[in-house]
Amino acid sequence: MKRYLVPLLILFFLNCKDAPREGLTAQQIVDESIKDSGGARYQNHNTSFVFRNRTYESEIVDGQKILKRISHLDSVTITDIKSDKVFQRFINDSLVSLPDSIANRYSNSVNSVHYFARLPYGLNDPAVNKALLGKVSIKGQEYYKVKVIFDQEGGGDDFDDTYIYWFNINTFKPDYLAYDFHVNGGGQRFREAYNERYVNGIRFVDYNNYKPKSKNTDILSIGELFEKGELELLSKIELKAIKVTEN
Numbered sequence: 001m002k003r004y005l006v007p008l009l010i011l012f013f014l015n016c017k018d019a020p021r022e023g024l025t026a027q028q029i030v031d032e033s034i035k036d037s038g039g040a041r042y043q044n045h046n047t048s049f050v051f052r053n054r055t056y057e058s059e060i061v062d063g064q065k066i067l068k069r070i071s072h073l074d075s076v077t078i079t080d081i082k083s084d085k086v087f088q089r090f091i092n093d094s095l096v097s098l099p100d101s102i103a104n105r106y107s108n109s110v111n112s113v114h115y116f117a118r119l120p121y122g123l124n125d126p127a128v129n130k131a132l133l134g135k136v137s138i139k140g141q142e143y144y145k146v147k148v149i150f151d152q153e154g155g156g157d158d159f160d161d162t163y164i165y166w167f168n169i170n171t172f173k174p175d176y177l178a179y180d181f182h183v184n185g186g187g188q189r190f191r192e193a194y195n196e197r198y199v200n201g202i203r204f205v206d207y208n209n210y211k212p213k214s215k216n217t218d219i220l221s222i223g224e225l226f227e228k229g230e231l232e233l234l235s236k237i238e239l240k241a242i243k244v245t246e247n
Contacts, residue, residue, distance in 0.1 A: 024144070025132060026130035026131055026132040026144075026146045027130060029132065029144050029146060029167050029172060030120060030123045030124060030130060030146070030167075031124070032172040033120040033123075033167055033172040033173060034121055034123070034124065036171065036172050036173065036203075037120055037121070037173065037202070037203040038121065038201060038202035038203055041200070041201045041202050041244075042118065042121040042202065043060065044060070044246060044247055045200065045201075045202065045244050045245060045246055045247060046058060046059040046060070046244070046245050046246075046247045047117075047202065047242070047243065047244050048241075048242070048243045049117060049204070049239040049240065049241060049242045049243070050239070050240040050241040051113055051117075051237075051238070051239055051240070053071075054069055054070065054071045055068075055069070055070040055071075055241075056068065056069055056070075056114060056117065057070070058114055058118070059247055060247050064083055064084055065083070065084060066081065066082070066083050067081070067082040067083075067110050067114045068080065068081050068082075068110075069109075069110045069113070076091060076092060077090075077091070077092055078090070078091055080106055080107075080110050082107050082110045082111055087103045087104070087106060087107035087110075089103070089106065116191075116207075116237070117204065117239060119174060119177070120165070120174050123148065123165070126151075127150045127151040128148055128150060129148065129149050129150065129151065130146055130147070130148055131146065131147045132145070132146055132147075133145040133146065133147050133164075133220070135169065136166070136223060138166060138175075138176060138223055138226065138227060139227070141168065141175075142168075142169045143166035143167055143168060143169060143175070143176070144166070144167040144169055145164065145165075145166055145223070146165045146166075146167060147162065147163070147164055147220075148162070148163040148164070148165065149161075149162055149163075160182060161179055161180055161181050161182065162179065162180050162219050163177065163178070163179040164177065164178045164179070164219060164220065164222070164223070165177045166223065173193075173196075173203070174193065175192070175193050176190070176191065176192055176193065176223065176226075177190075177191050177193075178190040178191065178219060178222045178223070179219070180219045187211060188211060188212055188217060188219055188222060189209060189210065189211055189234070190209075190210040190212075190222050190223075190225075190226055190231055191207040191208065191209055191210070191237065192207060192208040192210070192226075193205040193206070193207055194206055194207070194208065195238075197242075199242045199243070199244045200245070201244070202244050204239055204242055206236065206237055206238045206239060207236070207237035208233055208237075209233070209234050209235045209236065209237050210226065210231035210232060210233055210234060211231065211232060211234045212225055212230065212231055212232075213230055213232050214230070
């Protein structure tokens with residue numbers, strides 16, 4: 001009897017893990033997603049990758065998150081460093097003084113690339129507000145649809161942007177995301193994840209980056225537009241030379 005019981009118990013627990021759980025909150029969905037995508041490793045591992053010929057590095061120093069962007073132009077190396085409260089630019093080894101408006105723009109640019117590369121980890125930042133909008137289907141797969149908005153305090157310059165995430169109901173991975181933005185004339189983007197890989201236990205993906213063919217679309221309906229083929233491919237977001245090391 002034991003010979004048959006053990007395989008049955010293993011099969012039962014595997015099926016329970018893969019089965020969708022009912023009654024989850026947006027917070028619980030995000031927690032599960034972070035756990036399955038890297039969990040505590042986000043806090044005690046340094047990461048680096050290359051995106052559009054620039055190197056991006058993140059590390060934790062004395063409990064503070066440090067984000068870097070390194071660019072090489074001929075014999076010049078430009079290093080942008082963003083900490084929790086300060087942005088600095090170095091040309092080779094010399095600190096450069098920048099107007100606040102320029103420094104703020106560079107800081108936001110560095111933060112944005114790191115934010116998307118580390119998703120879903122950033123969705124538990126203090127300024128993030130999450131709301132479950134229900135379940136929807138994309139390409140025949142069911143997803144939890146979660147809306148994210150930000151508090152003005154701690155939410156950055158783009159605190160009034162709205163984000164939508166689609167979490168696979170079986171794996172909790174965010175296979176799709178969308179957002180609206182208001183700078184440079186504003187607009188909307190929809191990202192489709194592909195090329196998933198884990199590097200030293202942390203999940204990374206690339207994205208097909210789409211925009212609506214028509215203006216004045218509702219960000220809450222952009223998933224339906226994707227299904228109908230009413231988005232156009234704008235670019236690809238590809239991370240290369242990914243490294244993850246313990247700090």
